[in-house]
Amino acid sequence: MELRHLRYFVVVAEELHFSRAAERLGISQPPLSQQIRALEEDLQVRLFDRSSRNVALTEAGRLFLAEARATLDQADRARQTAARAHRGEIGELTVGLFPSALLAEPVAAAVLGFRRQHPRVRLVLRERAVYAAVRELAAGSLEIAYLRYATRPEVPPGIALLEVMREPMMLVVHRSHRLARGDKPVPLEELAEEPFIHFSPRSDSALHEHVAAICATAGFEPRIEQEANQNGSILALIGTGMGVSILPRCLCRLSLPELRVLPIASPAAVSGIWLAHRRRGGATLPRTLASLTAQHRVPG
Template sequence: MFDFRQLRYFIAVAEELSFTRAAQRLHLSQPPLSQQIQALEQDLGVRLLERDKRNVALTPPGRLFLDQARQILALADEARSQVAEAAAGYSGHLKLAYTVSVSFHPALPQTLLRLGQNAPNVRVWLSEMYTEPQFSAIRGGQLDVGFVRDVPLHEDDARALRLDVIDREPLLLALPEGHRLAGRQSVELGEVAGDPFVVQPRELAATLYDRLVRLAAKSGFHPVIRQHAQQINGLLALVAAGMGLALIPASMQVVKIPGVNYVPLADPDAYLLLAVASDADNPSPVVLQFLDTVAEAKAALGL
């Protein structure tokens, strides 16, 4: 069976119509070139070239085979390029999830933008998912990576997952307009010990719910929960309606709802983690390329 080297030799002779010029172009002596062309013709069982001491010409089968040889080498080069891209993580598929609150943080769009520039042949499948289900989905192979808001709570998850921290995002209090603390530079959580709160149900958003409970306990009280909202952005509408206060990540300040004021908390523990979770044993080049892109986005954002 002929090989790629023989095809390249044949194309050179066919284009030069001279064994001498083809040998010079290929940087080899003429006898081995002639031997390889003869071996190719014997393998195919046809004469590809008519030659005498002065002239070389393509036979009709030779003209047909020249087109086929060029196509074969082009396909081989394309296959080589695609394999190299896949090995470097520049092509393939990536299943990515993120919590709703992450959609307000600049790290998500910046990472996706840079990934599109660095690896345009990577197809990204996006889905919204809370943090704990993301850990399970990554371990089960339904997800490749996820933007999460907490560290794994279970020991098995902690051992099996890799966590790349992007940010420790400050938490703010969302206050209704006219609240006694609206307009302050910062507040202590203990100053609102008697105020009602609006939260997401714990079964949906345990991370933020538990952070509120822990911070309140640190300040010596247990928060009074007046109302629930399914989505984090829905909390702001309840705040504007005077239903209570809400604890939110600082990136949600971009949501401008009339009747809501945002005030930072003075407690150094008042932050929400933002990290990328992946399988610690996942050797996927696409995942590694994505994690490199996350690091680039983090550095560009000064985080």
Template sequence: MELRHLRYFIAVAEELHFARAAERLGISAPTLTVQIQELEHTLRARLFTRSKRSVALTPAGEAFLGEARLALAQFERAQSVGQRAGRGEIGRIEIGYVGSAAYSGALQTQIQRFRAARPDVEIVATEQPMDELPGMLEQGRVDIGFVRIPMQLPSALMAHALVHDVFCAVLPSRHALLKVAGPLHAKALAGETFIVPEQPLGTYEIGRRGRFTPRIGAVPGSLIAVLTQVSVGAGVAIVPSVLKDVIDMPGVRFKPLAGKPVISGVAGIFRRQERSAAVSAFIQKMRATAALSVIYPQRL
């Protein structure tokens, strides 16, 4: 039995006329008759009673009609699902991100744009440790990563910048350096204890400029944890300036850094060879997005 047999049977059952059913199917009446006979032979049951003037379903035909319709509908549904999945219109995308990707708005913007275009694709986004995201991508545990750049990536991965911003200093709200007018020079931070975020580039660049080795007090992970440590007086931190406008935490103050801006940013990272049509569609839409520059003035 093949799908065509079901289609032919349903057409005859609905028309109760072989000639009309054949015309509807675009085949000849004798061919349709042969196909129905093949079906009856396979089922070992008479599906129609025929006379010169009429065609009627037998009890077996009536029972078979409901099941034939369900089977054909299920096949057509499966075919549609396969075609839509192949076009990336349905599926599931696992996203891993670092907190600053959400604070910058890059994560939300990309997900919202994609959902507007492909609402039937399921997207699951979870915060992950930044240094683990490249490995998770290579292992297939996530499909897209949102990270702080610059960062070293394996050759199998690529990055697309979404946000450009700069680093600034964050100090406990009663810190003596807050009395210094204007931006902070790197050497002014030489005696401080540093709370280091997941992207340590800013911390070590300040040490290089000030000609000192930063004394590391803690590396707590998330930016919220970093700011919390600063707020209780455990040290100072070098963090993305975007935090200044999105986090209002008691006990901390932001200060710009003197000299050439220490550039950072947010990027989407992904596999060079992607097999999922839905993930490929997300990557294509993300790569069509120009990076947003969030360069803060010297007065914060």
């Protein structure tokens, strides 16, 4: 039994006349009669009482009509749902975000624009540091992801990368720190003996190695006083006066009153934000977010 059998049956049941039903369906009468007989044989039930002058529904046919209409209605709803999902009007999009991604204006603008364009789409935002996000993109559990990485990150084949923006890395110190009194960019060499509060090297964040690389340009390795894996924890620990840190500028928007945020006098103190998504054959929703991100990107 196929949907076309149900459609033929419903029209015949509504017309109670095979010739008029065939005309309405745009087919000739003999094939229509054959299809109805095939349906009855498949069901092993007589659906119509036929005479030379009249066609009438049997009791089984009357009950089958209600179910056939409901099945066709459900099939039509399923077809419309699939079409709307294909157009990106409904559905779900899973997005990977590094923890401070929404503090970056181009990312926030793209996500807000997507929400306004697709209010009926469920947007699932998952915080993921760069290495975890790349693994989940490869596995397919993330459809698109924003990554923080100093240089172009390595991604699996078939994943496209868009540089969204570059932003300076900033020095964050307690307001009582000796460097807090100035406003000029701080030379990296001034930090060689400072205790650092920063991400653990065992985390999936690339900021630990990035800060180490920045410090290496000035000939020293940062002395990690305390490890932490959350942005808020790092800022709070700096607020106690325990140490200093080098953090992306957008993250410094969360700065506490007792902190000072200072520029660094080094061309190496720059971080990048990237968008990663499947290069070909991607679904409509990830392509839409990628397009919005491209519109809001800040050329480096």
